[in-house]
Amino acid sequence: MKSRWRTASMAAGWAFPADWPIAAVDDVCAAMLDEADPGDALVRLGRARAEAGAGLGETVLDLAALHAVLTEASHMVSPNVDALPSRMLRMTALGWADVVTKQAGDCTAENPLTGLATAAYLRTRLGEVYRETPVASLDYALVLLRLDVHRASGWSRVVAMTLVSDALRTVFDGGETLATLGPCVAAVLVRRDELLTRRVSNLRVLTADRLADDPDVRPSGPAKVWVEQLPATHDEARALLISLGR
Template structure:
């Protein structure tokens, strides 16, 4: 069996085990760092550095530590099993070096985010997810009927169809479209590498403004052939949940 084929087989078995163990967002599982870990394992190299990078990537994608370690346990179970059947991951059976490397990478991202007091994303100019969560808290305290008075306008790109800096450029272009359409003091925020949100008051103009955003975002992306594959932008209105805690959970899910 060739090296490339062996890596594909290991990656496939790892993914299957992780999905069976309850990985919540299948589309988020494949990462370049997964391939790096598979390569290190099959070449009998120390996978420590690759696992640190994987931990960082999982945190950047929004995976919680428990979810990240269960995924790591799926890899370990596949590596140590001689059966071709689906294996059962056990976090407690993880070697300390594997666990430590992955957890350190994950914690590095979380610690950096916690220490970042900026309320604005430097690339898109949109507010950070933390600021939007704070603003939502204010809204829920301001009015007992927040779900009726407010809504979230969401915009999502398929950045996996673009590459390198083109992904960042695509989000920057649609962020400019967001600011053009929603220019009345609304809270505009990034929720992740491909999702942006606007906290708006419901009114008779909301439907028209959402339509304008679709058109303007399409125009922005059409101007650059390198970012065009990330479109068309998916734009929709999301009703606010009944409670602030539910709203926070919604933001976390939308940012994945």
């Protein structure tokens, strides 16, 4: 199993082969072969991957390689992240997030948990936009996404925000500024164009799909997604960001 898992992960694009074989991999394999509950082993795997510097996307793709090996008899398998069982994904993500959250004290322009820019960076970016064009409120807009975290609990809230952050990056992949405004709010600074309405609709659908896959994060949805017009001045825009993040 370990050999097939490694082969599948390497084929899927694992960046550093020498970093792949770790003790947590053996723990997961042992749990799977013994038909024991793999939850704790998957949490340790997520932690170990984060400590080694693997991103969440790379960690999840490696997990998908394991799932493909477990479910397909063929020696050559094709990892499919969307086919991952929700509990398998959740336990690994929790372990990964546990480590990354502890590292969050480092100064950075990026939220280490979601991979989105911080609210401070978005404020800086807005300042550049308002200096760049006198009609920023007409040329740009904010796409907002808010989760109802009051109906979720504990780590489920964190996992839900991580899932919708992935949806945001999938829909807005053209260099837009994506940022978190608060524990349950994300924003995208976008140029207004003829595709904006369609992209917002795609975000609603993709976010709903991400949250529906996991019963523990499903109460956080459906996510509210809308377009917010920018005010006339940068000072008003800064005040808007503060109010939206509450």
